Amino acid sequence: MDFRFSEEQTMTADVVRELLTDVCQPADLRRLMGEGAARDEGRWAKIVEMGLAGAMVAEDKGGLGLSAIDFVQIAEACGYAGLPEPLVENAGVALPLLAAFSDNSRAAALLERALAGEVTVTVAHPANPFVADADTAEAVLIVRDGAVHLVETASVAIVAQPSVDPFRRLFSVAFEPSAETLIASAEDAATPLAAAFDRGALYAAAQMQGIAQRCVDLGVAYAKERQQFGKPIGSYQAVKHHLATAQVKIEFARPVLHAAAAQLEQGDLYSRARISQAKLACADASDVAARTSIQVHGAMGYSWEVDVHFFLKRGIALTNWWGGNAFHRERVAARVFGAALGPEHTFAREAENA
């Protein structure tokens, strides 16, 4: 029993964090927004250069074979930076799912290019009503009646569905399934799709954890600077207590998130409940932190000029992406009402309790 990250895991996340500090500041976000471009090609090239595209794909399939524990802090860093590009969804969700179908030659060929960083892939999962980043992706993995189809985005009609988050690019995809598009039957796809859902939910949670901390940090920086009644507003207890309350939410979402990452591979009742608990806790933290940050900024907080709204909006989007709160609460309920409870079951596995 050792609930700590290895030095290597923390170092990898630090490298990503440093890169994003360098190339993904709010000024960069605003520039991208002004240009109306799908992504910042320079930044994306640097991210691709880090070789993380294959982070979560097994080594025998050409990836780095990392685990969720290695990736979770990277996803937090992406949330903290408000990264527009699909590092998390491509490397964390789409490519491991694609790799599960690498017996199929079309999937294998696409995987090779995606691992090289030449192209990205996106997923049309039934949990999500729209497809993210379909315009920049080379191909979409589409679920239809439980079976998985692989289609090139160039060959389908995509319609933009603008999001409140200026950096989320959502699309509806019109598509006719056929024998040519099919890469996995419903039976073969069930387990990989369930795993993809768990990864999607876990990394959405991780990004929200990053968002929450960013919102508190923005609020703290402003509260130190802004003076009223001759003192920084951060010296007043009313302001301090708001920010402390948000930080408590963050502190108690974090261990749940990290335990969920460690337990992800179990793929059982317990790990699913833990992932759902993490998503609920991180969504709560990001909600409280974003609203707190706006309040601490006063009228400035409600302005377009202050950066908090970017994080508020990403939090709103991710709260409902890969399952909303009601869905995840039911997965927790399945564990709470369906299996043994108590302190001796904190790290339980279905295999042990069968």
Next chain:
Amino acid sequence: MDLNYTDEQKAFRQEVRSWLEKHVPATPLPSFDASREGFEAHRAWEQVLAEGRWGMVTWPENYGGRGLDLIQWLIFEEEYYRSGAPLRVNQNGIFLLGPTLMEYGTEEQKARFLTSMASGDEIWAQAWSEPQAGSDLASVRATAVLEGDEYVLKGHKIWSSRAVFADWAFGLFRTDPASQRHKGLSLIFFPLNAPGVRVQAIPQIDGETGFAEIFLEDVRVPAFNRLGGEGEGWNICMATAGFERGLMLRSPARFQVAARKLVDLYKAHEGEVEPTVRAAVLQSWMDAEAYALSIYATASRLAAGGHIGAEASTNKIFWSEMDIAMHKAALSILGARAELLRSAPEAGDIGRWLDGYFFSLAGPIYAGSNEIQRNIIAERMLGLPRA
């Protein structure tokens, strides 16, 4: 990261479990705050624990412990709460003063006080607050004047948990009469039956006398009873408060067991309650789990040589607010039955939730109010300026 217990840890859990199954009293003991009888029954239980060397498993063997690490302590606590064993009447001693003594005490002091603490022969109360020194603890006025090799204690302490029946108390005294605020304070132990000590019980919301005020009129104690140097009391006291809030006072198992009971209560009344109660029950379980996971993370960090910092304050806020929410959920499930006292013929087990609810209301106040904890988080974790 490895969230699996080792075989050794699993075997330890079994050892604790089977010992507790053999020794935990079959019927619950009467409250240790309501009567001398209940207090002494709990002392007797402490002595049973000590005979099995389970009194304080993290302490060194020569003080009655087993020299175990914090993960093993967590496992012990999980089994302890799982078994329904009595609450620890000596919690002020073993969880608060004990670790502080271990760090700041001389060898002679440790030999004198730790062994009798672990054995349950001496039960401790704390004597920090005064009528004019609550959240502003640094404004302590009680004095200790050195005369030869004795201190003469004078003053008025209040909100002293367990003081009505306990044997000893530890408190903050001003040893330098000219000093201000945090300076010039010392941590001194005194027997509650010493000449010049008068203890006055204060009935609490629930009618029990869980705390008291202590009047000290020229109470003479040997200088040996001072922990740490003269004037170092404040820093030592803050270290004690760190342990109290941070880790030991409220072990996660307590809340995980409460969450399990809450789920059972919910299941028994599922058809009668509105959907918001179901959400509150699930949230209670999730919060108890989150607290447990957080403590496992802290224990892992401490085991690797880390220190406990401002997270002591985040913990205190989290468990105290969770405790209230859990009991509120239980009371809403019980509905109109919730008001029944334990003595009501039809109360059954219901009264426990009402008692627990009242006790939970004290959580955000004792061990440093949650407002003070929020100040600490804002200033020490977030770096906001002091007022």
